[in-house]
Amino acid sequence: MSTLLKIRDIRLEGRSDEQWNPIINGVDLTLQKGEVLGLIGESGAGKSTLGLAAMGFTRDGVRISSGSVEFDGIDLVNASAAVKRGLLGKRIAYVAQSAAASFNPAHRIIEQHYEGPTQHGVMSKADSIADGVELYGKLRLPNPDEIGFRYPHQVSGGQLQRAMTAMAMACRPDLIIFDEPTTALDVTTQIEVLASIREIVEEYDTAAIYITHDLAVVAQMADQIKVLLKGDEVETADTRTMLAAPTQEYTKSLWAVRSFERPTKPAVNTGAVPVVSVRNVDAAYGTVPVLHDVSFDIHEGRTVAVVGESGSGKSTTARCITGLLPPKAGEIAFDGNVLPADYRKRDKSQLRQAQMIYQMADTALNPRMSIGNIISRPVQFYTGLTGKALRARVDSLLDQIELEPTQYYNRLPSELSGGQKQRIGIARALAAEPKFIICDEVTSALDQLVAEGILRLLAKLQDELKLSYMFITHDLATVRAIADEVVVMKDGRVVEQGEKKAMFTPPHHAYTDLLLSSVPEMDPDWLTNLLQERGVDNIGDAAVDKM
Amino acid sequence: MMTILWIAGVLLAILAVAWAFRWAGQKATSNAPGFRDMPLSVAFGYVFGAALLIWAVRFYFQPTQTEQGVAVASVMFFRWAVQGLIIAMIAAFAFKQFGKYVGSAWSRKLFRSMPLTASFGILVIILYSIVAIFAGAIAPYGQAEILGAANVLPGGDPALGGNPDYPLGTDNIGRDILSRLIYGAQNTVGIAFVTTLLAFVIGVTLGFLAATLGGWLDQLLSRGVDVLMAIPSLIFALLLMTIASVWAPRLGIPLTFFMVVIIAVIDSTRVYRLARAVALNIVVMDYIEAAKLRGEGLGYLVFREILPNATAPLLAEFGLRFCFVFLTIAALSFLGVGIQPPLADWGTMVRDLAPFINFAQFAPLAAVTPLLAAGAIALLTVAVNFVVDWMLHKSSGLKE
Structure with missing residues (x-):
């Protein structure tokens, strides 16, 4: 094996507030031909910046302040624009996180595919198209002969991500940088993309840097793992060594996140009136039906996890419960009393009973309001407290979510981290003193360590305040951690529901089984075994379609 | 026809100079990235700008009167425009410096990050507001007041048809x-x-x-x-x-x-x-x-x-x-x-x-x-x- 990429003591700086702040503080990286390196870390650790620097490229407002990047003997830091133009796309390729945002919507997929090879003079247009079709076949895209001639919006997210991988492969590069290629995808789709990326990288002996925050994913893909924390390297090791025996505290904490699990609660008394009961709800957006006969109950002090892929109707169910989308048929009952379908017809005491915590804390908090105002408004609105009593209540809410009141009261949301913002969202929901809270993918935008903190906080609050949660998520690790009951949804129908324990032990409904088995595990052989088990043509989307 | 040839000739000459400029730059700085990755079009822009500047300076220093004593309007207006621009820039710069050191911490920070154009804009708006609010106190005469002489030229120099009482002259019916x-x-x-x-x-x-x-x-x-x-x-x-x-x-x-x-x-x-x-x-x-x-x-x-x-x-x-x-x-x-x-x-x-x-x-x-x-x-x-x-x-x- 020979060394393909050698990065030595690289330092990158970003410009903000009129000064240069360090992003990467002296990281070394060596990549052999055909080797896959996993780069993991929290958001803000500098993973993407380092990945781009490996191409000799920096985003606007970022610069390489010192260090060297040597690609196959070429010094990329000092290379001229012309030399880089000759390399990028041809010998070094990049696969971005969001394929949907990275394809030009005005051109067919294949037109964007052959651009690289023809520009670099690697292949003629006709050859490149033929080669593209072959690559699509290898990446197991449906109808490889025809799919390239569609526009990006005409194919699904997972397919687009694979088309992008094919595009990166078009010139048969020596190195591909994958920047979180599966983060935006559902578990069942993710497997497909992972399997095809791994296969094609192996087949052409391409070296790759695989950037992700998901340890289980990186375990499947990488030969070597490098852990980054705030621009510093924590440790680097062979994948199996790293998984078996991480040496650094930070790495261990990353590994330990998945161990959080609440003790099982006793089963509900048969006669108890559920806090929320969804009864035979049908709903539609305009004339497009979304929900079909959805029914489930949520009892006091319990967490019901609603799982399913995107588009399965999880969030729509939440909108029906809150009254934002009045159901076409069926009803929503609260403590046994049927609520008006439209939220505008509900009175204050009905509205305050059901609160919501949103996925994106950024859009859920008004950026122009201080934290104090955001929390005190619902307190004032529902309880009528003013002056000192109001302030005391807000302070106690901030205490409950484990943020220091004097320090945070006057801050704006933009001055908080993602996890802190999510905590403010929780405090706002608590301010109404509800019995029931809908958590809509509250941890999916957060790093694992932060997400775990939020889950622990929610669990603590549930014990203290006897809250009931409806927990919408697509992440089964979260379900395992926090749920008491599970409702599995697919295409707007409830496929299966029951106690968590029963749900996680076979036999399952076929779809539940598929979901469960698609969650990546930390075992590096997991993907290989799974693919053998399922057979090549029966993974991910293909398996869903067969049901 | 001659004009087109002439323009084409000048453009070609500039292009040649641009190429030489880039080449010389590369040699002189031993291929610093700035010169190495400079497209010819950018070099053309630099040389064109320099040529324009030289022409402007020459034009500025042309005499304002012909030998017969007739004023050359184009040179005069050009001089006024350049002088106005320089005064505006100095005023904007001075105002920005003033804002950097006077006022609250918030306004000082604002002025530090402000481009010169914005500080010029703010200065002009403030001046206009003062003039508009205190018009009655500032104006030497009333707005409808008809004074003696009509069509007095601006400048206030009697030799050129002005009058020091009306620094900007009077209009066609003799208002200041x-x-x-x-x-x-x-x-x-x-x-x-x-x-x-x-x-x-x-x-x-x-x-x-x-x-x-x-x-x-x-x-x-x-x-x-x-x-x-x-x-x-x-x-x-x-x-x-x-x-x-x-x-x-x-x-x-x-x-x-x-x-x-x-x-x-x-x-x-x-x-x-x-x-x-x-x-x-x-x-x-x-x-x-x-x-x-x-x-x-x-x-x-x-x-x-x-x-x-x-x-x-x-x-x-x-x-x-x-x-x-x-x-x-x-x-x-x-x-x-x-x-x-x-x-x-x-x-x-x-x-x-x-x-x-x-x-x-x-x-x-x-x-x-x-x-x-x-x-x-x-x-x-x-x-x-x-x-x-x-x-x-x-x-x-x-x-x-």
């Missing part, structure tokens, strides 16, 4: 131009400000309501606005002003009042469009949904949740809209249906003194008189746009 410019600031700028404010109150209120409530109200308002916008605004304003000029004396209401309302309504359609578009992006946010689910009323939603998040684009639009309103008023006054004499107004002043522009070739000083009012309009428009650009840049969060 300086005084009228100062009162014009009060009339034109004041009325434009009130009009813009009214346009915003109407446009923003309706736009936010349409975005928040949606449904038939949105359809009704939006289609109504479409109809109003389909008619060319100046012609529409002219038409309505003509009607109003018949009504005004009958009803005993000043015509200016009608003008303010008419322009405000016409301009509020543009404001409505913007306010609605901005608010539509805000109402889909989760925090609005949270407020709706809390049971908040319309007033709270509009004023506490939406308005604070829409201020940046609306403020920027206010600056821009102010310029348009101001130009519309000047245009209407120029056409004779705007601000009525004897009130001083810059648009009317340009119209009244416009014929003097024909003397530019022979008597540059005489041609200056209509340009003074036109320049006052232009300066304010440019200043406001500088400030608006800066505010938009700040609110968009872009980094350079």
Whole structure:
């Protein structure tokens, strides 16, 4: 094996507030031909910046302040624009996180595919198209002969991500940088993309840097793992060594996140009136039906996890419960009393009973309001407290979510981290003193360590305040951690529901089984075994379609 | 034909020099990235700019009079323009330095990050406001006062047809131009400000309501606005002003009042469009949904949740809209249906003194008189746009 990429003591700086702040503080990286390196870390650790620097490229407002990047003997830091133009796309390729945002919507997929090879003079247009079709076949895209001639919006997210991988492969590069290629995808789709990326990288002996925050994913893909924390390297090791025996505290904490699990609660008394009961709800957006006969109950002090892929109707169910989308048929009952379908017809005491915590804390908090105002408004609105009593209540809410009141009261949301913002969202929901809270993918935008903190906080609050949660998520690790009951949804129908324990032990409904088995595990052989088990043509989307 | 060849020759020469410049740069700096990756087009730009600068400096130092003693207007005007630009730059720089060290911590930080254009804009706006507010105290004469001599040239030099009592000269019926410019600031700028404010109150209120409530109200308002916008605004304003000029004396209401309302309504359609578009992006946010689910009323939603998040684009639009309103008023006054004499107004002043522009070739000083009012309009428009650009840049969060 020979060394393909050698990065030595690289330092990158970003410009903000009129000064240069360090992003990467002296990281070394060596990549052999055909080797896959996993780069993991929290958001803000500098993973993407380092990945781009490996191409000799920096985003606007970022610069390489010192260090060297040597690609196959070429010094990329000092290379001229012309030399880089000759390399990028041809010998070094990049696969971005969001394929949907990275394809030009005005051109067919294949037109964007052959651009690289023809520009670099690697292949003629006709050859490149033929080669593209072959690559699509290898990446197991449906109808490889025809799919390239569609526009990006005409194919699904997972397919687009694979088309992008094919595009990166078009010139048969020596190195591909994958920047979180599966983060935006559902578990069942993710497997497909992972399997095809791994296969094609192996087949052409391409070296790759695989950037992700998901340890289980990186375990499947990488030969070597490098852990980054705030621009510093924590440790680097062979994948199996790293998984078996991480040496650094930070790495261990990353590994330990998945161990959080609440003790099982006793089963509900048969006669108890559920806090929320969804009864035979049908709903539609305009004339497009979304929900079909959805029914489930949520009892006091319990967490019901609603799982399913995107588009399965999880969030729509939440909108029906809150009254934002009045159901076409069926009803929503609260403590046994049927609520008006439209939220505008509900009175204050009905509205305050059901609160919501949103996925994106950024859009859920008004950026122009201080934290104090955001929390005190619902307190004032529902309880009528003013002056000192109001302030005391807000302070106690901030205490409950484990943020220091004097320090945070006057801050704006933009001055908080993602996890802190999510905590403010929780405090706002608590301010109404509800019995029931809908958590809509509250941890999916957060790093694992932060997400775990939020889950622990929610669990603590549930014990203290006897809250009931409806927990919408697509992440089964979260379900395992926090749920008491599970409702599995697919295409707007409830496929299966029951106690968590029963749900996680076979036999399952076929779809539940598929979901469960698609969650990546930390075992590096997991993907290989799974693919053998399922057979090549029966993974991910293909398996869903067969049901 | 010769001209085309001549231009092509010059361009080719510049291109050759550009190539040599880049080559020399590469050799001299031993291939520093700046020169190494410089496209030829950029090098061409540098050389072209340098050539232009050399030509400008040469032109500036040409004599202002021919040997026969006739003034050369082009050189004179060019000199004035360059001098004005340099004075403006010095004033803007001094104002920025002043702002950096005086004022609250917040304003000092603001001035430190401010481009020179924005500080120039703010300086001009402050000066205009002072002049407009204290017009009565500053102006040497009344705005309608007819003094002895008509058509006194500006400059105050009796040898050139001026009079030190009227530094900017007098107009065709003998009113002091300086005084009228100062009162014009009060009339034109004041009325434009009130009009813009009214346009915003109407446009923003309706736009936010349409975005928040949606449904038939949105359809009704939006289609109504479409109809109003389909008619060319100046012609529409002219038409309505003509009607109003018949009504005004009958009803005993000043015509200016009608003008303010008419322009405000016409301009509020543009404001409505913007306010609605901005608010539509805000109402889909989760925090609005949270407020709706809390049971908040319309007033709270509009004023506490939406308005604070829409201020940046609306403020920027206010600056821009102010310029348009101001130009519309000047245009209407120029056409004779705007601000009525004897009130001083810059648009009317340009119209009244416009014929003097024909003397530019022979008597540059005489041609200056209509340009003074036109320049006052232009300066304010440019200043406001500088400030608006800066505010938009700040609110968009872009980094350079």
